[in-house]
Amino acid sequence: MIELRHVQKHFGDLHVLKDINLKVEKGEVVVLIGPSGSGKSTLCRTINRLETIDSGEILIDGKPLPQEGKELAATRAEIGMVFQSFNLFAHKTILDNVTMGPVEVLHRDRKEAEAEAMELLRRVGVAEQAKKVPAQLSGGQQQRVAIARSLAMHPKAMLFDEPTSALDPEMINEVLDVMVGLAREGMTMVVVTHEMSFARRVSDRVEFMADGQILEEGDPNEFFDHPKTERAREFLESIKGH
Amino acid sequence: MSLQQLFSTYGGMYVKAYAATLEMTVVSFVGAMVLALLVTIARVCPISPLRRLGDFYVQVFRNVATISLLIIFYYAFPYLGIVWNEMTCVIVTTILVAASFGSENFMSGINTIGVGQIEAARSLGLSFGQILRQVVIPQALRSAVLPMTNLLVAVMLTTAIGSQVPLNPQELTGLVSYINTMSVGGILPFAVSALLYAGTAFLIGLAGNAIDKRVRILR
Ligand SMILES: Nc1ncnc2c1ncn2[C@@H]1O[C@H](COP(=O)(O)OP(=O)(O)OP(=O)(O)O)[C@@H](O)[C@H]1O
Ligand SMILES: [Mg+2]
Numbered sequence: 001m002i003e004l005r006h007v008q009k010h011f012g013d014l015h016v017l018k019d020i021n022l023k024v025e026k027g028e029v030v031v032l033i034g035p036s037g038s039g040k041s042t043l044c045r046t047i048n049r050l051e052t053i054d055s056g057e058i059l060i061d062g063k064p065l066p067q068e069g070k071e072l073a074a075t076r077a078e079i080g081m082v083f084q085s086f087n088l089f090a091h092k093t094i095l096d097n098v099t100m101g102p103v104e105v106l107h108r109d110r111k112e113a114e115a116e117a118m119e120l121l122r123r124v125g126v127a128e129q130a131k132k133v134p135a136q137l138s139g140g141q142q143q144r145v146a147i148a149r150s151l152a153m154h155p156k157a158m159l160f161d162e163p164t165s166a167l168d169p170e171m172i173n174e175v176l177d178v179m180v181g182l183a184r185e186g187m188t189m190v191v192v193t194h195e196m197s198f199a200r201r202v203s204d205r206v207e208f209m210a211d212g213q214i215l216e217e218g219d220p221n222e223f224f225d226h227p228k229t230e231r232a233r234e235f236l237e238s239i240k241g242h
Numbered sequence: 243m244s245l246q247q248l249f250s251t252y253g254g255m256y257v258k259a260y261a262a263t264l265e266m267t268v269v270s271f272v273g274a275m276v277l278a279l280l281v282t283i284a285r286v287c288p289i290s291p292l293r294r295l296g297d298f299y300v301q302v303f304r305n306v307a308t309i310s311l312l313i314i315f316y317y318a319f320p321y322l323g324i325v326w327n328e329m330t331c332v333i334v335t336t337i338l339v340a341a342s343f344g345s346e347n348f349m350s351g352i353n354t355i356g357v358g359q360i361e362a363a364r365s366l367g368l369s370f371g372q373i374l375r376q377v378v379i380p381q382a383l384r385s386a387v388l389p390m391t392n393l394l395v396a397v398m399l400t401t402a403i404g405s406q407v408p409l410n411p412q413e414l415t416g417l418v419s420y421i422n423t424m425s426v427g428g429i430l431p432f433a434v435s436a437l438l439y440a441g442t443a444f445l446i447g448l449a450g451n452a453i454d455k456r457v458r459i460l461r
Contacts, residue, residue, distance in 0.1 A: 048365050070369075077367025087358035091381050091459045100376060101366040135460035146362075153366060 001026045001157055001188050002047060007056035009042060016042050017053070018212040024157070029189045031199040031220065034209035035235055040192040043209070044161045047190065048079045061156075077105050080150030080158035084166050086142040088134035094121065094145050095130040101153045113152070120148040124178050140171025147178055157188035164195060194239055196224055208232045243427050248434070252421055259417040260438055266329065266401040266413060270336035271394050277337060278344030279379070285345065286352060286378070288370060296345070303342035311335045312403050332404045332413075340397050347389040351382035354461075384457040391450025395443045414438060 002024040009017040016039045024030050032040045045051040046058060049065055049072060058065040060079070066072040088097050098117035102108040121127040124144035126137070134142055143163055150158055160179065164172045176198050183189055183202035193199065199206055199220045206223045208216040210231050216223065227233045249256075284296035315331040326334065355378060363373045405416035412420055414435040421431040 050361055050365065073367045073369055075367075076365050079365070081362070081365035083358060083362065085358050087356075087362035089359055089362070089377055090355075090461055091384060100363075101368075104372050104376060105367040133460050149362075149366070 001028075001061060002190065003057075003059040003062075004043075004046070005057040005059070007043075007046065007058065008054045009046065009051065010054055016212050017046070020056070020212075020214060022207065022214065024188060024190060026156075026188055027186045028205065029183045029187075029191065029203045031203040031206045032190065032192045032209060033194060033199070033206055033235075034215075035238075038209040039212040040209050041161050044159050044190060044192050047159055048076045048081055050081075073105070077101070077153055078156050080147075080153060080155035082143070082146050082150055082158065082160045082163045084162040086134070086139070086146045086166075088142055088145060088149070090134055093131055093133055094126065094137070097134070097145060098149045098152050101149065106153065117148070117152055120151050121145070124148045125174070138171060139167045140174045143167065143171075143175045144178055147175075147182075151182075157190070158182070160189065160191040160193065162192050162194075164193065196239075200224065208235070210235070243425060243430060245430060248421075248427065248430055251425075252417070252431070255411070255417055255420075256414075256434065256438075258411040259414045259435075262329075262404070262409065262411050263398065263401055263413040263438075264442075266333055266336070266404065267394070267398040270333050270340060270401065271397045273333065273337040274340035274344050274393075274397065275390070277341035278348055281341060281345040282348040282352070282382070283374065285349065300342045300345050303338050304346070306339065308335060308339050308400055309403050309406060311338065312406060316407050328404070328407045328409045331407060332401060332409070335403065336397055336400045339400065340393060343393055343396070344390065347386045347393065348382045350389070351385040352378055354385055355381050381459060384459055387454040387457060388450060391446060391454075394446050394450070398442060398446075399439065 002022075004020050004022040007017050007020040008015075020043060022030075022043075032043065034040055042051055046053050047065075049067075060075055066075055088094075089100065092100065095114060095117055098120060099110065099113040102113040102116070103110055118127060118130060121130055124147055126141050126144050126148070129137055129141060129145075134145070137145065147163075163179070164175050167175065172195070176195060179189070179191070179198065180202050191198070191203070203220045205217060206220045207214050208223065208227075208229070208231075216227065216229050216232050218228075223232070224236065227236055281296050281299050284292045285300070287293060312331055312335040315326060315335060316328065319326065359377055360373060363377050368376065401413055402415035404413040405419055409416055418427075418431045418435050421427045
């Protein structure tokens with residue numbers, strides 16, 4: 001479903017992605033983990049071309065990711081993205097945040113889109129907040145709305161870039177629970193996270209990144225219990241401290 | 243001259259002058275808002291020559307003396323075969339200058355939005371035009387209410403450049419000059435005009451605050 005082949009990227013002199021090869025099958029949940037600055041966000045963002053790449057290939061369902069224009073927009077509409085900082089539209093109500101994509105991009109009927117949005121908001125547990133604006137919600141609630149906003153597009157895959165890192169500890173689980181639910185229903189997911197419990201419970205594979213490279217990949221339990229590289233051992237040691 | 247004398251002689255002209263000031267203010271402000279929006283869209287669009295053109299526009303008209311622009315339009319343009327009437331010259335001058343400040347207000351409104359919301363909109367598959375219409379412009383408009391209120395007052399005061407060309411009817415400042423050439427009016431004619439400017443600015447301020455309260459975006 002998602003495939004990266006020999007992807008290279010620089011930010012100026014900084015080589016952020018070094019020959020990245022990654023394949024995510026339909027229904028797979030892949031967790032990207034690694035130290036700060038290792039290129040996880042950049043990798044995640046290249047998949048819907050929020051970051052361009054220098055060379056290599058990115059394939060979605062076997063087709064190269066379009067470079068720009070309508071085709072790129074259409075591909076983006078099929079891939080959900082959830083950000084660390086929620087990024088809800090500040091001037092719109094929660095309901096309008098969720099219906100904007102379906103109405104504007106998929107040209108769905110507004111009434112139908114609203115009915116479905118309410119259904120999604122109920123599913124992530126924030127239906128009572130539908131008429132409020134984002135600033136009136138807690139971080140955990142906002143992130144669940146952001147997930148509902150993505151789901152409203154019926155995406156074939158979803159990207160999560162540290163969806164719980166900006167949250168107070170007591171709100172992390174309410175967001176992870178929604179993500180676990182999605183994973184169990186068979187959503188294809190690429191998740192940048194340091195939440196080991198999530199990775200162990202639902203991920204099919206962990207990719208460990210350091211200095212722009214994927215150093216190690218494999219079964220989550222195997223990775224957390226018996227990391228193969230020294231770099232991964234050091235990293236796991238450092239996050240256990242928190 | 244007493245207040246009574248002033249009003250009995252010039253009362254009717256004051257009413258006309260105030261109306262002229264208001265008319266030029268409203269027309270200039272609306273024009274400036276439309277032009278400011280277009281310039282701002284150019285300044286944020288993906289086409290870099292257009293972006294530079296937008297920036298250039300703002301640099302030029304923010305830094306030009308308004309009165310010299312008026313003199314160019316009124317006294318120099320006829321030599322190029324372009325003849326505008328007095329009011330058109332005043333309005334065009336005011337629009338061009340006010341649009342540069344208006345665009346700066348919109349830009350700071352845009353800068354409060356943050357790239358995150360733009361990226362979220364892009365990843366939903368919205369086009370550049372849709373992102374402008376759905377995300378950028380509504381927020382830029384709403385957070386620009388207070389600075390635009392100040393700009394509206396500035397536009398009103400700028401229309402006083404109309405006193406430098408033979409407007410008919412005259413606007414408030416031109417009328418004061420006229421009264422003082424016709425009769426020895428002293429400070430009084432100035433005070434009346436000043437009061438009308440200040441009173442209008444006060445009302446504009448109240449309206450601006452009320453609108454801002456209603457549309458302000460919680461962050
Ligand atoms: N737009 C940019 N311009 C220049 N350098 C950038 C840009 N974005 C990221 N970088 C740099 O690229 C490197 C990789 O960044 P990236 O955000 O992908 O790391 P990360 O693994 O997600 O880290 P974190 O865990 O802190 O989120 C970092 O050194 C970062 O400073
Ligand atoms: Mg990151």
